[in-house]
Amino acid sequence: MDLLYDTLFNGLAIGSVLVLAALGLAVVFGLMGVINMAHGELMMLGAYTTFVVQNIFKAVLPDALFPIYILVALPLAFAVSGLAGLLLEKTVIRRLYGRPLETLLATWGVSLILQQFVRSVSSAFAIGLVVAVVAGILVARFTPKAWWQQRWTPLLGTGSWIVTGLVGVAIASLLGEQRVFDQPWFSARNIDVTAPEWLRGSIDVGVVNMPAARLFIIALTVVALCLVNWFLQKSVWGMRIRAVTQNRTMSDCLGIPTQKVDALTFLIGSGLAGVAGVAVTLLGSVGPNLGGNYIVDCFMVVVLGGVGKLAGTVLAALGIGILSYVVGSGSLLLVWPAMPEGLNAVITFFATTSMAKVLVFALIVVFLQIRPAGLFPQKGRMVEA
Amino acid sequence: MRKTSLRLLGGATALATSLSLVACGGGEKAGGDFDGEVKVGILHSRSGTMAISENTVAEAELMAIDEINAKGGITIDGKKLKIVPVEEDGASDWPTFAEKATKLIDQDKVAVVFGGWTSASRKAMLPVFEAKDHFLFYPIQYEGQECSKNIFYSGAAPNQQAEPAVDWLLKNKGKDFFLVGSDYVYPRTANTIMKEQLKANGGKVVGEDYLPLGNTEVAPIIAKIKQALPKGGVIVNTLNGDSNVAFFKQMKAAGITPANGYSIMSFSIAEEEIAAIGPEYLEGTYAAWNYFQSLDTPASKEFTKNFKAKYGDKRVTNDPAEAAYMMVYLWAAAAEKANSVDDNKVREALVGVSFDAPEGKVTVQPNHHVEKLVLIGEVQKDGMFKILENKGFVKPVAWNQYVPETKGFTCDWTQKRPDAGKYKM
């Protein structure tokens, strides 16, 4: 029985991270049909926000307040990632609705840019970037209207951005001569996010030893799930989101501002990625590659769970969590010591974390053969338009 | 740092600026004090996952080059030559390392290449250097079982790091070992060696597990450790990069800590990694290296001081940086001794060359490795190591003597036999 509890808890612990990481992706994919490859990088932004908040607490605020920095980081990370997501939606994704494969490629491009951005960003870089963007916008504002209705307008548009871009680079290079401006904010190195003391220990519940960080993440997951569920089911905007999901054209006709709904959905999905980013700082490394470590797992969860149902996401994540744990820790061997030789060899072969991953992914691929639309498929005429 | 930043900024509209920057970079000429120049290649990952670690190594190499140049470069045939580094990016991708190595040799005609970090990147470059009969200087502690005519290893062989560490653990900390590593060649091979060593010396391996590179979910491993070592024991950690952070954070949360009777020895965690993981999580764990920043010698202090002055106050030095720094000097010394920068002549001159490195006076051995100082340290609150044991200088052994397949084999490039790389003693 101990083993059972242990397995359940550890599976839950692994699964809850997956739920939290995949939740935002599931919301966006389920409601908008958009696979956001930059989801992992939005998580990374959340983690970097945590780092900044932690440093502010360390540097400015009294020591007594340090333990709660993580609680402050949660809403801030939501805001930062959410706003980044909003920007992404307004500039890129909006133009690609109905072209899911193109969206996938474009968001992958965004993810590369975000990764390199946190590696490269320094004060000089940031100032140069801001100058370039602001100048680019101002050029369009302060030039004669007539210029923008000419044959050569596209060239002017592109050209003005190239020029302002170069101005930005020049400014950044000049500033970069000064060491103050040249210092990268984060650099390519992993950064050190230290959990507050109360999240570093563990609690013994009966025979199971539960790390506090894990419990915190499980609680956070439950809260996030409840909030998202409440928002989608009970609030006005949630209702609108659901309406748009079911019938975009009809909702448009009924006066639902579908563009705002899309933006809002994306903001929430991205914000949730930020929250997940805070959570994973408790478990692992924080660096530019953070997103890549989680993104594929998130996809698996979403695909396995099926589209549009939170329950599917939760079940899929927990399923993957428990399966990875059972296979990876080889605990089957303990339950059934007298198993046949061949089976024993197979299980031992897969009982390393590395090979467990192979098996779990392979099982997902096989499972999708039986249930191509995931655990909770959409039914009815809508499925294949 | 400044030049990199200039380049970074170029990224915003990189294509437009790249030309001008390349032009600037190419415009540098040998200064008036020099009679000529000699090009050397620096090939490390400046982008991708490994950039985290390899940047420091590249910086140490550049620092050594600058220092040598400041003292007048290297003297060949009575001419003072300036060392000009040609930097390339391996991009954390093994095939790219092979490509860039080819480029450095064929295109840039460098005299020597300093580069690599992961064993996989070295293995990818090895055939290039063998096919072109060129010379690679490799600065990282590695798994041994290799002795190439075309590679000089300035990092530790297993008998200069892993084996003494295991001996120390057996003597002081216990007989039950759990081995954790990243799923690639160094941890796999190092663990193979350690298993043989433990078998020979009365230790016992109670479990081992491997984590895919970049994986951050270590709950199954922790469960295995708890099953295998319920009351505490020895954990040998050869994880690489990101996984270490997850490993230590989650170990701490699960109560697998020095305070609860677990002795954790890591082979890939140096001062730099401690800063990134956070000393809170590592305090009280052990590491074995050939150099610690806390090593209290004038040469060591000088090295750290110069490094900080050049790259920033917050930076730390570590073993890989020291090995990288030292190998540039060793190459320069060998070139001066050979009175040529030709790789074949340098190779012959190299054996026996000495240098007063930060860790002490090191001498190149006939098997293209270096005799190195072996240190065991414990992580302190401030992120530095307290040196628990100094085993003195140890001669390198390339072919491992615990592993049955290589037992009795040795490598000696001063021998004129065709199988000098691996022959029965």
Add this chain to the structure above:
Amino acid sequence: MADLLASRNLRCWLPWALIVLGALVLPVVLPPFRLNLLGRFLSLGIVALGVDLIWGYTGMLSLGQGIFFALGGYALAMYLQLNELKPGELPEFFSLYGVKSLPAFWQPFGSPLFTLISIWVIPAVVAGLLGYLVFRNRIKGVYFSILTQAALLVFFNFFNGQQKLINGTNGLKTSTARIFGELIGSDGMQRNLFWLTVVLTVAAYLLCRWLTDGRFGDALIAIRDDEPRLRFTGYNPTAYKTVVFAVAGALAGISGALYTVQSGIVSPQYMAVPFSIEMVIWVAVGGRGTLIGAVLGAVLINYAKSLVSEALPETWLFIQGGLFLLVVLALPDGLVGWWRQGGPSRLIAMVGWPPRTATYPALDLDPQVAAEQEQLQNPRAGQQR
């Protein structure tokens, strides 16, 4: 000038002329290192052709082509490892892991004939099998993409973890192997391999041309446009998709083998997630649905990558990410598509040299207009049809 560019013949033939010229001149002009790079990138053009077949024509976005690419590479590398051995000897790396006898699946790779066949047959069979299972269940769109990515990870982790079978992360090296008594890494051999690559690329191009020009190609485009419709016309799309996926797999295998001998190593890195996504972007930049675009895209982007990473390694991710966005948002048909649709003349028109038919540049190309003109001149001819 503008008229010249608008001329249809030129638009069709100029790219070809450039390519032929390049193939003749470059080997003479380029130093061995650059020639070797060109050969490698050209071999990547072959895998890009496969990607174009399945994505550009059939509309299936596979993020797992790296599997087949690597399988082809491994097949050849295994042969080369065995080729130089005396009987009873093992490839050197086996001794590191205490392997005493050659694993069974290595045995047949001692035969050159078997290897030559397996380079493309093994990837084709694996692709066909995977494709059949997936297509049979009508998994498509984003689900297909994610599933291929999962399969990629299964292979990646497996090859990475199996030191004793296939040398794990290190991969297999080929430059120091000999074929016909000559070192593969030598300049002469590399030059021969370059020519081999040119020949095989042309052959692969012609194969794809043949596949796409006739009704088979029409059926592929029909699958992309409206797969259910095709089914109701009596076609079984599963068969078509399986065949074309297998062909793409075979092309990837050949490409992987050529790439391996020219870069000197095959390793699980070839199955890393980003590399397979990059393959898609080559096709997207060159022009999806245009075969020549796939090859051009592969060569251009990789050359750019190589040059940029020599000068400014940190900026490559920005550029690559920007390319993804640019292609998806602004150049959906890629460079070749832009060129064929009269992009250059439009560009020239913008700066003030409008072509003769400025308002309707395509008017004289419109078949309806042409038919009407013909009818006006010769009323009889029009009616007889």
Add this chain to the structure above:
Amino acid sequence: MTTTQSMNLLDLQGVTVSFDGFLALNDLNLSLAPGELRAVIGPNGAGKTTFLDVITGKVKPTRGDVVFRGRSIVGCSEHHISRLGIGRKFQTPRVYQNLTPRRNLELAVRGPHGPAALLFGSLSSIQRDRVQHLLSVVGLERQAQQPAGGLSHGQKQWLEIAMLVAQDPELLLVDEPVAGLTDEETARTADLLKQLAGDHTVLVIEHDMEFIRDLQAPVTVLHEGHVLCEGSMDQVQNDPRVIEVYLGTDTQEEVA
């Protein structure tokens, strides 16, 4: 499951389709004789499209059987059913946008449809003539070389009908063929369908009552997934049940 009613070309026997408990088709029985032209009407949500989906294999009936030429086709895949001789035109025109009308037709034209046949075989002269003929029948000769995506709505409708004819099926299922067409085009479509009947069996679903009247065919009225009544247009139009279904009463709401 083959039955004695083999003189009918198509038999639907007690077909029920349930989506999550909602009965889209409820115990539907319907027969078509060879060469017959039949119109099917019904208010929105009567199950007309699902009815076609069941015949063409897109939706599997929860209960009941579909018999075509004396043989049950339940569980067969779409392409299999199509090869047996059932062709379908969709409600909104579905042509291959990136192929020219000629190539659209070349794909549809009757003949072997396997990958090998398409790769190694070429069109016979009969097939080519057929394509050319159909192009002229639907008046798309001039547009034959430009992508079908650029055609007007009416032209697409006609192209799709031409594709259906090119397929030469025994049974043509035509879903709203005249939606969005001009009066003249509608009349031509009715003529075309009447021509086809006799050699082929044609089942037309349409909302346009004038068009149905033009067809002069027996009419089947569907309502809530089963057959409400059958008869000539006049009979049907005067049936009080039909009037009630179409016009509704205050107490009855349409199932949307």
